[in-house]
Amino acid sequence: MGYEFGKIEKKWQKFWKENKTFKAYNKSDKPKYYVLDMFPYPSGSGLHVGHPLGYIASDIYARYKRHQGFNVLHPMGFDAYGLPAEQYAIQTGTHPEVTTHKNIKQYRRQLDQIGFSYDWDREVRTSDPHYYKWTQWTFIQLFKSWYNKDTDKAESIEKLVAAFEKHGNKNINAACGPVEPFTAENWNSWNEKAQQQVLMHYRLAYLSDTLVNWCPALGTVLANDEVKEGLSERGGHPVEKKLMKQWSLRITAYARRLLEGLEKIDWSDNLKEMQRNWIGRSEGAMVRFGLSPTLSKGEGADTLKEYLDNKVFHEKPDGEVVTTPSTVGEGRGGAIPVFTTRPDTLFGATFMVLAPEHEMIDRIATTEQKEEVEKYVARAKNRSERERMTEVKTVTGVFTGAYAINPLNGENIPIWTADYVLSGYGTGAIMAVPGHDSRDFAFARHFHLPIIQVVTKKGEEPTDPSTWDDSYDSKEGFMINSGFLNGMTVTEAIRATIDKLEETGIGYGKINFRLRDAIFSRQRYWGEPFPVYYKNGIPYTLDESELPLKLPPVDKYLPTESGEPPLARAKNWKTKEGYPLETNTMPGFAGSSGYYLRYMDPWNDKEYFSKEANEYWRDVDLYLGGDEHAAGHLIYSRFWNKFLYDLGLVCEDEPFKKLINQGKIQGRSNFVYRIQGTNRFVSYNLRKQYQTQALHVDINLVDNDVLDTEAFKKWRPEFKDADFILEDGKYICGYEVEKMSKSKLNVQNPDELIQKYGADTLRLYEMFLGPLEQDKPWDIKGIEGVYRFLKKFWRLYIDENDKLVVTDEKATDDELKVLHKTIKKVRGDIERFSFNTGVSAFMICTNELSDMKCHKREVLEPLVVLLAPYAPHIAEEIWETLGNKGGISHVTFPEHEEKYLIEDTFAYPVSFNGKTRFKLELPADMPVNEIEKAAIEAGEAQKWIEGKTVRKVIVVPKRIINVVVG
């Protein structure tokens, strides 16, 4: 009989379910531990072997923590909203909910057979009204909140209104959009609509005009991904940038806290670095460049003053409101604000560049330049940011005809527009310092604009910029050609310039963030409806008692003919008072931003989660998921959590204490080589002799790169009569490592492997494949090895007649040493998430105990507990066979005892000039000077010392001896 994994695994999965072995209790005397997996999107193709990689690792850890006496919360759920189900609905008319349900069922079945220790009673699904009620609820709270920079937290909008009624916005220091200063009298005199418009600039969830990729032919907005060279990926239709009213979340208000929060969480350095870059803090200055009155004759120039009065930045990050008269810069048209990280180089600013999207371009462009500018803008606008950033080699741009005044030296500098300046960063306008910025340098060279050197390194003479190949590195050095800054260091000059700017009202020091507010509207069907209705065109949120606002049925999942989102097709999509409801839906990250909180108290229909539940579980102790979420989900959830923290709903301001990113499992594709124009296939190593075409072949028809030719013929009708040119009687396939995907026929479904080897083997093998955090190709070849290991492990306990062979005989020191060495190693490996080396430690241990023919309970009983987190089914079965009752899951994890591991000797590798030559066994506690002596006097040493002088002997106790000769 032997090891019957099929029977064992079913038996114990049933046992766990019936006994609620993995139930997490919201009240417990045990310490809590929260292990979370990033929940999956249930795709139609089911689970492939890449998905469970992280789940297995976290399951091992969760089980390990249970063995240590923790009350472990280890939940699972589904990120159920997503585009694939919607696409499928568009194509087939099947409601995405139907598809999603079906897929979840499939996922659940597949997850269950791997033996995860989830508490399924806590499952959440983002598309379930019981769940998304709280997503909508959070949105309402965001809508009703603003960010007070003085208290540094979100506060209720009612308090803000009360302040406006008393004092206007004079004393309000908020993270907000562009608002003019106003008084209490102003505020009280405005009607509802005007007041709401002002409030919108303060709300944390707000409506504003946002540029989107609009595809008129598809009637929809596209992701940057879906746009290739200005055309839609699907269908190749033209795509244009269009302003659209969209909901956004004011995540930028939290930029500083999101950045500083990284200091106190245990995430990998690279991931934190990615988030830091994403948030993108930079220190610098906001500088206002006046328009030259004599040289700027754009048609719209006269209307600029009014425009700028509203747009010019009034706030300073440290809270002080700077009232800058918009006449600064002397131009009749006011000024263009520019953010620069290098205000010290202002004297080197020889031109200005505006992003093609910049709102002022068509106003300042002169009549002569207008046509050219418009042409350029039209073209540049429709290129994606990605393209614009990538193609740095081709310099393009157009002169607008207008001039700005360099505020420090009064020089007129030309204003250009070029697509290397992006509208989304800073103010969408830059002062170009070609002497010290390589992109500006390339631009100036190309268009023959002046280049001035304003920084020179210590001890270097300034040189003629016309002789340069690139801009001059100016991170440090001294200022030259810079008026009052001359002779200062870069650091001094930055400070002095900012002081000057603030003194004269030309500008001010500013900390800028690259982070943008999160656009929260999607023109899709399959997402959470916004709890928002419109009255006289003004958005209001529904009363909380009306939640959840359920997703309505529609006749088609497409936008309407007039380009409105699919929800506009819903009948009676209005409130009971008759006001129209919002037709956009929320994006994918809405539901995933707070799901970890709902797991704490998923049955609560009065609250998101109870205070008690939150105070018990607090935060996620270990979070596992892919690093592709580094800049998306992991920022949004941190923001979501901080907001709820400000409201006093959650007690920890960082949600994920420790985070591990598992690598991706790549596919390993196999290829057959068809001789062109025939139905003959030539084996891999002979293919060069023919003109061949490589075709993907289903990896299920291939074993160890050898093709099953008969199965191949039956695979597809077109190959029925295929014939083969073999090598050594076999057809060898080629292979390549690629993404695991259906189209490449390299998807490995775990079901078949579980059928053949069992879940415990699959679990061990996925861990054995390599380090958790690293990407690695899937290769079926090694699975036999771990399967053999489990069978061998089984035989330590049970013989071929299914009889227990474990004895109560006293274990020897050597046997105990093997056990305790393994305990130490396995524990250490789990603690540092090195599961691959953990598996190999079990293999080594099993090999050694087999060689010793050890069948002693004293060794084997602790050993099976040690294995339980990795291979829980076999461990349960053996544990029971050993005579134990009640399951293994909560049995105390063994601890090693140092006394069994002490060695009296150490075999020193002796090297000469760094090359290892022989080994020398010496007492472990031998003093260093004696070791040196022993090494030089050793018989084997003479050969290497002969004719040379021993210059030095380096001894690292219990490591190495190195003799330096020469």
Add this chain to the structure above:
RNA sequence: GCCCGAGUGGUGGAAUUGGUAGACACGUUGGACUUAAAAUCCAAUGACCAUUGCGGUCGUGCGGGUUCAAGUCCCGCCUCGGGUACCA
């Protein structure tokens, strides 16, 4: 382009703090057991040179450097993977 990561035998990988490179496993080859197969067990297996034995040289993507000692640290490259804000 920018940001992050990775490159070690035929293959997946090990080497935890600068200290014996290749643990463990796959594959391959040879052998034992068997009528045979499966299963199991034993041995060899980085490359090259030498081979009667002792052995020797090279070797962790490439080029430099630091050090008694570098897969590991530093500088400069190359290749591949991920992210780049509406895929999840």
